[in-house]
Amino acid sequence: MPFQIPPPVLERLRARRLEQRQLRAARSAAGALREPTGGNFIDTIRRLFAGASSVEEVAGQYVAAMYAWQDEVEDKYDAFLLDPGMGPMAYLTSDGRVLEDLRGWDGDEIVEVGGFRAHSALIVGARNTRIVELLELIPQPPPGSSVCSRCNGERVAEPVPGFGTELPCNECDARGWIDAA
Numbered sequence: 428m429p430f431q432i433p434p435p436v437l438e439r440l441r442a443r444r445l446e447q448r449q450l451r452a453a454r455s456a457a458g459a460l461r462e463p464t465g466g467n468f469i470d471t472i473r474r475l476f477a478g479a480s481s482v483e484e485v486a487g488q489y490v491a492a493m494y495a496w497q498d499e500v501e502d503k504y505d506a507f508l509l510d511p512g513m514g515p516m517a518y519l520t521s522d523g524r525v526l527e528d529l530r531g532w533d534g535d536e537i538v539e540v541g542g543f544r545a546h547s548a549l550i551v552g553a554r555n556t557r558i559v560e561l562l563e564l565i566p567q568p569p570p571g572s573s574v575c576s577r578c579n580g581e582r583v584a585e586p587v588p589g590f591g592t593e594l595p596c597n598e599c600d601a602r603g604w605i606d607a608a
């Protein structure tokens with residue numbers, strides 16, 4: 428089921444997309460980028476280890492490819508980038524679906540995701556965009572559900588104590604609550 432995005436949140440997502448696009452255009456104009464080459468992230472790493480190109484060259488090409496993918500997905504699906512990676516680039520569409528672009532990682536397609544992956548993308552997206560209302564798209568606990576004991580309802584937890592960073596909790600699908608047994 429798609430998420431219901433309130434109109435004011437959609438407005439902020441659109442404003443941020445425009446601002447980010449202008450920043451990317453400025454960076455491209457500054458000449459730091461190379462012509463994008465084909466292939467996903469793993470291909471890029473392979474090219475690097477094959478020693479055929481310098482780190483600078485490959486990094487420049489990869490960033491150019493990410494920019495091109497982002498423009499394409501944003502336009503095609505009316506989508507907003509939530510998470511540039513580590514992992515597939517994840518987007519929220521204006522009609523409330525979460526998409527992962529596997530080209531940015533280890534595949535060659537764009538897939539719709541739900542559950543843990545969708546909630547994780549919203550959590551990371553709320554951090555990246557500072558639009559905290561994105562967290563409110565995650566389903567609220569229904570009557571009879573219980574608070575997740577691993578993340579205490581926070582939706583994020585350290586994978587092991589002392590890890591230093593909290594990651595989306597996979598015990599509760601990053602919702603913060605567990606269905607009634």
Ligand SMILES: [Zn+2]
Binds near residue numbers: 577579596598599
């Ligand atoms: Zn949890």
